[in-house]
Amino acid sequence: MTLRTYILTRIALTLPMLLFLLTLVFVVMRILPGNPVLLRFEKNANPALIAEYTHRLGLDLPLWQQYLNYLDELLHGNLGLSMVTFDPVASQILARFPATLELTIGAFLVAVLVGLVFGSTAARRPGSKTDGAVKVYGILIYAFPIFFLGMILQLVCGVWLHWLPVAGRMPQGVIPAGLNWGSIHIQTGLYTVDSLLAGNIVEFFEACEYLLLPCLTLGLVISGVFVRMTRSNMLETMKMEFVTAARARGLKDDTVVYGYAMRNALLPIVTIMGLQFALLLGGAILTETEFNILGLGSYLVDRINFRDYTAVQGTVVFLAILISLVSLMVDVIYAYLDPRIRL
Amino acid sequence: MAKTGEEAETFGFMPRVMGAVRSALGPGSGRWFIVAGTIIVAFIVGMSLLAPFISPHGPTELFVGPDNSPPSSSFPLGTDQYGRDMLSRIIWGGRFMLLVAVTAVILCLAVGVPIGLASAYRGGSLDKVVSLVMDSMYAFPSLVLAIVIIGVFGVNAINEAIAIAVVYVPSYYRVIRSQVLTIKELPYVEAAKSIGGRSGHILTTYILPNILPSIVVVATINFADSILTTAGLDFIGLGRLDQPDWGVDLFYGRAALPIGAWWTIFFSGTMIVLSALGFGLISEGLAERAGRE
Numbered sequence: 001m002t003l004r005t006y007i008l009t010r011i012a013l014t015l016p017m018l019l020f021l022l023t024l025v026f027v028v029m030r031i032l033p034g035n036p037v038l039l040r041f042e043k044n045a046n047p048a049l050i051a052e053y054t055h056r057l058g059l060d061l062p063l064w065q066q067y068l069n070y071l072d073e074l075l076h077g078n079l080g081l082s083m084v085t086f087d088p089v090a091s092q093i094l095a096r097f098p099a100t101l102e103l104t105i106g107a108f109l110v111a112v113l114v115g116l117v118f119g120s121t122a123a124r125r126p127g128s129k130t131d132g133a134v135k136v137y138g139i140l141i142y143a144f145p146i147f148f149l150g151m152i153l154q155l156v157c158g159v160w161l162h163w164l165p166v167a168g169r170m171p172q173g174v175i176p177a178g179l180n181w182g183s184i185h186i187q188t189g190l191y192t193v194d195s196l197l198a199g200n201i202v203e204f205f206e207a208c209e210y211l212l213l214p215c216l217t218l219g220l221v222i223s224g225v226f227v228r229m230t231r232s233n234m235l236e237t238m239k240m241e242f243v244t245a246a247r248a249r250g251l252k253d254d255t256v257v258y259g260y261a262m263r264n265a266l267l268p269i270v271t272i273m274g275l276q277f278a279l280l281l282g283g284a285i286l287t288e289t290e291f292n293i294l295g296l297g298s299y300l301v302d303r304i305n306f307r308d309y310t311a312v313q314g315t316v317v318f319l320a321i322l323i324s325l326v327s328l329m330v331d332v333i334y335a336y337l338d339p340r341i342r343l
Numbered sequence: 344m345a346k347t348g349e350e351a352e353t354f355g356f357m358p359r360v361m362g363a364v365r366s367a368l369g370p371g372s373g374r375w376f377i378v379a380g381t382i383i384v385a386f387i388v389g390m391s392l393l394a395p396f397i398s399p400h401g402p403t404e405l406f407v408g409p410d411n412s413p414p415s416s417s418f419p420l421g422t423d424q425y426g427r428d429m430l431s432r433i434i435w436g437g438r439f440m441l442l443v444a445v446t447a448v449i450l451c452l453a454v455g456v457p458i459g460l461a462s463a464y465r466g467g468s469l470d471k472v473v474s475l476v477m478d479s480m481y482a483f484p485s486l487v488l489a490i491v492i493i494g495v496f497g498v499n500a501i502n503e504a505i506a507i508a509v510v511y512v513p514s515y516y517r518v519i520r521s522q523v524l525t526i527k528e529l530p531y532v533e534a535a536k537s538i539g540g541r542s543g544h545i546l547t548t549y550i551l552p553n554i555l556p557s558i559v560v561v562a563t564i565n566f567a568d569s570i571l572t573t574a575g576l577d578f579i580g581l582g583r584l585d586q587p588d589w590g591v592d593l594f595y596g597r598a599a600l601p602i603g604a605w606w607t608i609f610f611s612g613t614m615i616v617l618s619a620l621g622f623g624l625i626s627e628g629l630a631e632r633a634g635r636e
Contacts, residue, residue: 017479024488028495139376139627143567143619145574148593148612151600159603282484289579290597300487301579304494312491323482 007332014324018317022074025316026067029309057083070313079314084306089314093296097318098189099169100295103218103287104280106211110219111226111280112273118223119230119269124257126235134227142224146283150217150290157213165210167292176203214291218283225279229272230265237265267337274330278323367629376628383621387614391437400428402435402587411604421606423592424599433610435587437618439500444569446504447511448562455512456558459519460546464527474520481513489572493581503576507569518561522554556633563626567619574615589614 054060058069073080079089122134158166169191170176176194178187188194192211195203237243238261246260285297292298296315303311367377390397400407406426414421420429462473480488492506526532527550535545576582577590584591589611596608 013475016475017482020476020479021483025491028491135627139623140616140620143571143616143623145571145578145590145593145612145615145619147575147578148608148615151593151597151608151612155600155603155605155608159601278482278484282486285484285486285490286575286578301490304490305580307495316487316491319487320483323484327482 006335007328010328010331014328018320018324021320022071022313022317023067025313026070029307029312030063030066070310074317079317080310082303082308082311084303084308084311089311092299092311093314093318095189096294096296096299098191099293100281100284100288100297102169102190102192102211103214103293103295104277104284106215107218107222107280107283107287108273110215111222112270114220114223115226115230115273116266116269118227120234120257120262122227122231123234123238123261124253131231134231138224138227140224141220144221146217146221146286147290149221150214150287153213153217154290164213166213169210169293170203170207174203174206176200176207214287214293217290218280218287222276222279222283225276226273230269233265233269233272234261237261240264267334271330271334275327277326277330281319281323367632371632373628373631376624376631378628380621380624380626380628383617384625387437387618387621388441390434391441394435394438398431398434400431402431403427403585404431411599411602411607413604414606420610421604423595423607424604429592429606429610432587432592433589433614436589436592436611437614439583439586439588440570440573440590440615440618442500443503443507443573444566446500447507447569448565450504450508451511451515451565452558452562454508455515456519456551458512459516460523460550462516463520463523464542464546464550470520473516477513477516480510481517485510485568486572486575489576490579490581493576498576498581498583503573504569506576507572510572511565511568514565515558515561518557519554522557523550526550526553556629560626560630560633563622563629567622567626570615570618570622 051060058066061069070080079093081087082089082092118134118137122131125131154166157163165171176191177198177200178194179185179197186197188197191207192204195201195207238257242264243256243261246256251260281297284295285300287293288295288297289301296319300312300315303315368374368381394402404427407428408418408422408426410422410424410426412418412422412426418428418430420433422428423432458473462470488510489506492509493502496502496505532545532549535549540549573582574590574593577588578594580594582588582591582594584594592611593608593615596604596611599607
């Protein structure tokens with residue numbers, strides 16, 4: 001299989017998956033009678049107004065018609081208007097997304113670091129006390145609700161020690177400007193990147209300070225899974241002949257474990273970690289709520305309460321596409337780096 | 344699981360269950376995980392069952408003491424912002440979560456096991472379609488699906504259990520499917536087919552018993568996951584806010600954090616960690632015993 005057919009097959013498999021998710025959410029959202037119009041006006045609005053809004057939102061059409069209309073719009077790249085605020089859903093999602101992206105990338109780095117260090121240490125001597133301790137760490141951290149760990153960190157580092165800010169992304173009213181160079185204007189919405197583009201080092205460190213606790217919280221909770229993955233992958237690799245050969249040549253233990261086994265196990269390990277993007281996004285919802293970060297997760301929670309059909313559908317579609325894209329990218333890079341898996 | 348001669352002699356449901364429990368707690372790899380997990384789970388289940396008898400106050404009784412008072416001799420775990428006794432709320436707070444978890448696991452077993460068995464055993468286009476549906480659900484953040492379902496249908500034990508079941512059935516499906524795919528090629532299954540055994544008979548008598556250990560491992564970790572998911576839903580406000588519940592305590596306790604009222608979240612959070620940890624330990628121990636690393 002060439003790389004191109006591989007990619008095309010993967011995309012072909014992704015489409016029915018998206019359609020299924022979309023349909024599921026569409027149906028679930030519409031099963032209950034409570035609709036956005038009624039929630040907006042409560043019970044005392046005049047029937048004519050309700051009818052007008054219902055018509056404007058296309059909610060008076062039969063369900064299958066609504067569904068087809070929505071799919072049609074979606075195929076044209078249109079996520080529709082919010083049913084509550086009448087703003088385009090796509091622009092609302094894009095406004096919220098950078099905060100989530102920044103959080104997940106930071107958390108991913110924390111989790112990879114902890115995962116690699118702990119996992120490889122445990123795999124050096126399977127069955128030893130260290131291995132047992134790492135295993136217990138993995139189970140224990142997995143048992144932590146993300147928001148509980150977040151609260152403890154907020155309490156200790158914020159409320160008691162006053163080390164770090166505990167909510168939001170920046171002090172009130174501060175938004176890093178991004179790059180303004182003649183007619184070129186770049187603003188990514190990622191505060192760390194924007195402050196660097198604007199050349200404002202103070203703001204950059206400030207943005208990092210705000211990011212630290214949320215990223216640590218999400219990263220540590222996810223790290224339990226990563227530790228386990230690293231450990232089992234390293235154990236597999238350590239059983240291979242080239243490791244035995246390296247040992248037979250009398251190389252130092254450190255060289256064998258990190259120079260030989262780790263170097264070879266690293267690629268599959270990071271690949272599997274990259275495929276856990278969905279796990280990160282799920283955790284991001286709770287982390288954003290806990291740290292008052294206006295990201296996609298808090299957007300979703302917020303919109304659900306208003307029965308804002310289009311906004312919720314849009315978010316789900318966006319997340320699903322994002323997850324498929326990331327896992328496709330990870331797979332393709334892996335296939336490119338390691339030709340064996342394309343066979 | 345290898346059966347000793349003594350175990351093979353015992354028939355009937357209860358003796359077999361007791362035998363399985365005895366062999367799970369007995370010596371062997373993963374023993375300490377299983378024992379520690381069982382002690383924790385037994386403690387939490389016992390406390391929840393005995394709640395009406397051991398709780399010093401009503402868990403929802405307002406102003407039995409001053410509000411936000413730290414742990415003291417009259418209120419060992421302090422009181423929350425409405426002057427409710429934290430100790431009583433802790434004692435009562437696990438009941439709903441455990442109920443949801445048990446219901447969810449039963450639902451998952453009832454749906455996931457037959458689908459996994461049938462899909463893998465039949466193969467063909469049925470297997471392809473079911474796999475695709477399951478994979479698309481598996482690839483999606485479970486909490487998002489749970490939020491959508493609970494957000495729309497409203498909070499009660501059955502809805503939460505359904506939301507959790509929808510989210511976790513794919514995990515059961517994957518484990519069962521991969522195992523059945525291996526086992527159905529084994530000579531003894533071929534032999535059963537060749538003497539004309541019906542599919543249903545082969546599945547229940549020859550295949551199901553051999554994948555039971557793996558199902559138990561998934562089910563125990565499902566308990567832990569379902570407790571964490573319920574707590575997550577509570578925390579974002581999709582819980583029964585008027586009931587004693589550890590997750591709901593965290594939802595309210597958040598507001599008291601800035602004044603440093605750590606007792607309003609610490610004990611409830613610890614209880615959630617303990618419950619998930621208990622089931623996680625059992626699952627890990629059983630997995631080790633079943634020889635999976």
